[in-house]
Amino acid sequence: MNWEQLLSLKRFGDTNKRLRKEQDETRLGFEVDYDRIIFSSEFRSLQDKTQVIPLSQTDFVHTRLTHSLEVSVVGRSLGRKVGIKLLEKYPHLQNIHGYHANDFGAIVASAALAHDIGNPPFGHSGEKAIGEFFKSGAGKKYKEQLSPKEYQDLCDFEGNANGFKILTESRVGREGGLRLSYATLGAFMKYPKESLPKKPTKHIADKKYGFFQSEKEAFLDVVTDLGLISRSETDISYARHPLTYLVEAADDICYTIIDFEDGINLGLIQEEYALEYLIKLVRNTLNIQKYNELSNTQDRISYLRALTINTLINEAVDIFIKNEEAILKGEFSSALLDKSMYEAQINDIIKISIDNVYNSPEVLDKEVSGFEVLKTLLHIYTTAVNNNFDGTLTEFDKIILKKLPNTINTEEESLYKRLLSVCNYVSVLSDSKAIMEYKKIKGLSFNI
Template sequence: MHDIGNPPFGHSGEKAIGEYFKNGKGFQYKNQLTDKEYQDLIDFEGNANGFKIVTESQKGIEGGLRLSYATLGAFIKYPKESLPKKPSNHIVDKKYGFFQSEKEVFLDVVKSLGMKPKDEKTNSYYRHPLAYLVEAADDICYTIIDFEDGINLGLIDESYALEYMTKLVQNINREKYYSLEHKKDRTAYLRAIAINTLATEAVNIFLDNEEAILNGNFERGLLDRCKYEAQIKDIINISIEKVYRSSEVVEKEITGYKVIADLLDVFITALNNKFDGTETNYDKLILNLLPNNYQQERENLYDRIMQICSYIAGMSDGFAIRLHKKIFMS
């Protein structure tokens, strides 16, 4: 559930949405929005979008997925709004965790859970303790599994797998490792041991620092305090160099900027024209492609824009590219 709000093309997709509203055609809406509403758009955040997805009411479905308060508290890694930006050494200030459209829901969650306020005037809070464990689980998985994917795709040489995992895990059974016939099975074996090691380490750090976590004084992620921090950074650096900056990934991200900007523009324009009573036949055709739950009558421009952002953010890379080709014949 943690990454449910990530748009197509991952973090690059977040930046593409922000770029459309900051420097693209979406800039025209700036003066019609509040500062916080506009900041939500130019600094589009997958974590906030995830909170929107799991809590937003739909027609006949009040409260979204109706998750427990504890589950929602553990979900919110950054319990604050997009403005004001107050950079600090505390991890809760790294990003933000809810859009203005979910502000009341957020305040209900933090107050019901008794989460400690960091600055009530700016709706900034310290994390629910379990959010540290959720974050650690996410960090462990993307660090190890992205590294594994890079090896299986041939972007990272398999020799790196044993070299770097040996630094991370001391009890690798080399006989078992070499007995596995297929590369995919060998990397899966190393991945399972590494994840188990790091998960155990994260739990121990959590328990050792429980009081500081409960008081809001634990300023870093659990893995930033673990004894394997250097080894984790080595693995991440290899993945950045060999996977995230590979030509295949970069080319897809470049495509994503064009795809997301065009889709945002055509759908937002059509929905706004419908609201203003200036809908063209082309707009009507475009809106026939938009699911009904993203066409709810909204007086507020921000809410209409967020409907389209939510629709596009819910697409996979492939679906977004195919839809773009259908509309723009490219």
């Protein structure tokens, strides 16, 4: 892979190549990507979606939106720092083609901003709930009418693939989705493969999948333009865009440290754990006098968090540059922080978060409720949409169809696309909206 091709400014529908040196410096193409994501309705819905603590009423616990903004900020720093070093190594990128270090930052920031845009309500349990509906619930009856890959898409409903669908799916008046640059789309794709075969290797790019069968053509268009390396002779599987490693590192840094911080602020993790584990990461940069002057838990944890994030940003940049040639060849097979000198400390922090936050009664109780909400919505909506297509509508189905948006094509001949459109609609609901729709269906929203 080569950087000139990887930094493509092309957008869906372009017939001519967009040259970096011809860009308007006041609003660069990669920065337009950021703007389009920010103003999308799908991004706005993240303000009421679970990060870790579902439906928390406290003002310091992160939602998917605040998490995405923070990942974007970290990603921008990672991209700029890497960009400076790459332009020193490949001066022609700047001297001939006009690229700047901030371009790398803008691409990573945009991809990082969108990294959770496809996640359904109720966190990762929402993905599992949708998958279970088709794997062992009422949706299992559709298995024989779908191809193996179509059915696997539904059984392992994946937020990353759904995100790619949101960013690229054409509909009337919105051809090409958000029409992001292919560089940003490439950096967004953490798992550039289809749902089958499942985890064929231990390579990080094979951990999950990155596109639904409905977006296969769009995916192939992007990877071809970027010159990504094919990793399979029989199935659709490609090496990652190099900047994807930075998007992933930004996410890893934020959820590792900030979920830990949320747990401490909620009282689920004792402060002394934070001191013990975070200080191990910042011994060389900690100002003891300043730290001792901080009078409350939140300020002390915030100070350690800021130092820790800075430490891990510099660590990730060093690992990326050290392995850049292997990354360009598609031969780097792990996440950047898996190669970190702080891997043991990071794993210790994650384990504490799993034990005390992710598996806390508050989280588990609301995940159970989320399963029931999504199972009910999927059953009611898929039944109505398919009964409409089959000409067997009930009176209840007719009412439900009036409530569904016209983004669901009830006349679509493909059963797979009908089912996927319902899943996509449910996935973009906020936590509160999903619960409200569930209560309406169950007759629990009347004021008597």
